[in-house]
Amino acid sequence: MSEQNILKTSKGDRIAIVSGLRTPFAKQATAFHHVPALDLGKIVVNEMLERLNFDRKEIDQLVFGQVVQMPEAPNIAREIVLGTGMPVSVDAYSVSRACATSFQAIANVAESIISGQVSVGVAGGADSSSVLPIGVSKKLAGSLVDLNKARTLKQRLQIFSKLRLKDLLPVPPAVAEYSTGLSMGQTAEQMAKTHGISRADQDAMAHRSHTLAAKAWSEGLLNNEVMAAHVEPYKSFIDKDNNIRENSSLESYAKLKPVFDRQHGSVTAANATPLTDGAAAVLMMSESKAKALGYDILGYVRSFAFSAIGVHEDMLMGPAHSTPVALDRAGITLADLDLIEMHEAFAAQALSNMKMFGSDKFAQEKLGRSKAIGEIDMDKFNVLGGSLAYGHPFAATGARLITQSLHELKRRGGGLALTTACAAGGLGAAFVLESA
Numbered sequence: 528m529s530e531q532n533i534l535k536t537s538k539g540d541r542i543a544i545v546s547g548l549r550t551p552f553a554k555q556a557t558a559f560h561h562v563p564a565l566d567l568g569k570i571v572v573n574e575m576l577e578r579l580n581f582d583r584k585e586i587d588q589l590v591f592g593q594v595v596q597m598p599e600a601p602n603i604a605r606e607i608v609l610g611t612g613m614p615v616s617v618d619a620y621s622v623s624r625a626c627a628t629s630f631q632a633i634a635n636v637a638e639s640i641i642s643g644q645v646s647v648g649v650a651g652g653a654d655s656s657s658v659l660p661i662g663v664s665k666k667l668a669g670s671l672v673d674l675n676k677a678r679t680l681k682q683r684l685q686i687f688s689k690l691r692l693k694d695l696l697p698v699p700p701a702v703a704e705y706s707t708g709l710s711m712g713q714t715a716e717q718m719a720k721t722h723g724i725s726r727a728d729q730d731a732m733a734h735r736s737h738t739l740a741a742k743a744w745s746e747g748l749l750n751n752e753v754m755a756a757h758v759e760p761y762k763s764f765i766d767k768d769n770n771i772r773e774n775s776s777l778e779s780y781a782k783l784k785p786v787f788d789r790q791h792g793s794v795t796a797a798n799a800t801p802l803t804d805g806a807a808a809v810l811m812m813s814e815s816k817a818k819a820l821g822y823d824i825l826g827y828v829r830s831f832a833f834s835a836i837g838v839h840e841d842m843l844m845g846p847a848h849s850t851p852v853a854l855d856r857a858g859i860t861l862a863d864l865d866l867i868e869m870h871e872a873f874a875a876q877a878l879s880n881m882k883m884f885g886s887d888k889f890a891q892e893k894l895g896r897s898k899a900i901g902e903i904d905m906d907k908f909n910v911l912g913g914s915l916a917y918g919h920p921f922a923a924t925g926a927r928l929i930t931q932s933l934h935e936l937k938r939r940g941g942g943l944a945l946t947t948a949c950a951a952g953g954l955g956a957a958f959v960l961e962s963a
């Protein structure tokens with residue numbers, strides 16, 4: 528292992544993660560039905576700071592993200608600063624990298640610490656699939672602009688007369704790739720076909736994910752990193768993720784019909800992540816600042832890498848592209864890792880990536896490397912289950928993966944973890960973390 532490439536400030540300080548917290552993750556239109564992502568972001572950041580009794584004046588920067596943005600609050604980061612009692616002078620900006628958004632927020636704070644601009648930062652993400660910016664059709668939107676300009680009744684009536692009933696229907700945001708129009712689920716179907724991932728293997732992975740996540744909850748392993756949320760005045764209370772199925776039988780998975788390719792498909796509601804509401808945040812500092820303030824360090828960001836591929840075919844291969852770069856930057860190989868946390872967008876997508884980790888041909892043709900990244904040891908892989916069970920509030924998932932991995936490394940007595948995710952737009956993210 529080489530220490531040479533570990534992320535550090537010019538003074539030799541490592542990038543410390545002091546704490547991480549998330550809300551429980553709730554399926555669409557359940558516990559957080561009427562709670563905007565912004566409120567979820569506020570309650571999780573506030574609770575994280577309260578639990579640490581953290582002096583908000585110490586915070587230099589907050590970077591946050593929300594994939595499905597609300598037009599009335601486009602800078603969620605700044606709203607969180609203003610809504611959680613931080614000094615108004617705390618710098619705040621929002622980032623977007625689809626499903627890897629909180630990875631990006633954490634990378635931004637890490638870079639600010641490395642460059643010496645800040646010592647303490649908060650990073651994270653929040654998304655709601657229940658409070659959405661429901662829009663209007665392009666034709667109606669254009670007509671409304673024209674109406675504003677119209678001067679006479681005749682002009683107004685002319686504009687209305689061109690509208691049809693279908694133009695008046697509300698338009699919800701699509702979970703689809705902008706430039707191809709393919710939904711994420713259709714891309715997962717593509718990947719299952721390209722990489723020969725069977726329905727049985729997808730169901731088995733989803734079943735494993737739910738079984739391990741249910742076990743993690745029943746053993747109390749997540750209690751320190753998931754807050755109970757009682758959001759006034761919303762009257763709902765939730766203290767656990769509500770998508771996880773305890774004691775589910777594999778046979779019940781096999782009964783479901785495919786959703787995205789009804790005739791020939793294999794991706795179902797059970798082997799896809801559900802639409803989910805939730806938020807997650809981490810508190811980051813330079814190592815010496817954490818020590819000066821007297822805070823225990825959970826772990827360090829040793830390296831990170833982002834990758835990008837084309838969007839027309841199998842675009843959710845981000846982990847297989849970003850991981851080798853992050854491993855090189857950390858000066859390690861796959862075999863040096865103690866844990867591998869991969870975002871399970873769909874079982875077909877995670878299994879395709881895992882297969883390609885072990886493929887020399889993929890390494891040579893797609894990565895320009897002579898040898899495969901390495902075979903994944905299932906005893907290290909998503910050991911507490913993954914997004915198929917927990918759910919996936921898009922912008923919150925990266926911070927969940929990082930916090931969960933660091934806690935699990937501690938329980939195992941230390942070591943190194945990879946956390947990695949695919950994202951829309953053919954993007955990928957990989958972080959190598961080191962236990963403190």
Ligand SMILES: CC(=O)SCCNC(=O)CCNC(=O)[C@H](O)C(C)(C)COP(=O)(O)OP(=O)(O)OC[C@H]1O[C@@H](n2cnc3c(N)ncnc32)[C@H](O)[C@@H]1OP(=O)(O)O
Nearest residue numbers: 626702711712779780796797799800801802872949950951
């Ligand atoms: C980079 C990225 O991360 S890309 C990923 C981005 N995310 C997405 O694209 C979201 C993908 N997911 C979805 O769009 C939706 O969850 C869908 C379309 C797959 C399913 O939506 P819904 O049909 O509303 O799901 P719902 O929860 O109602 O489940 C449908 C049925 O499957 C059943 N089911 C769901 N999960 C399971 C399971 N694990 N085991 C057994 N049955 C299950 C439900 O009980 C339900 O049965 P019922 O109809 O008898 O009540």
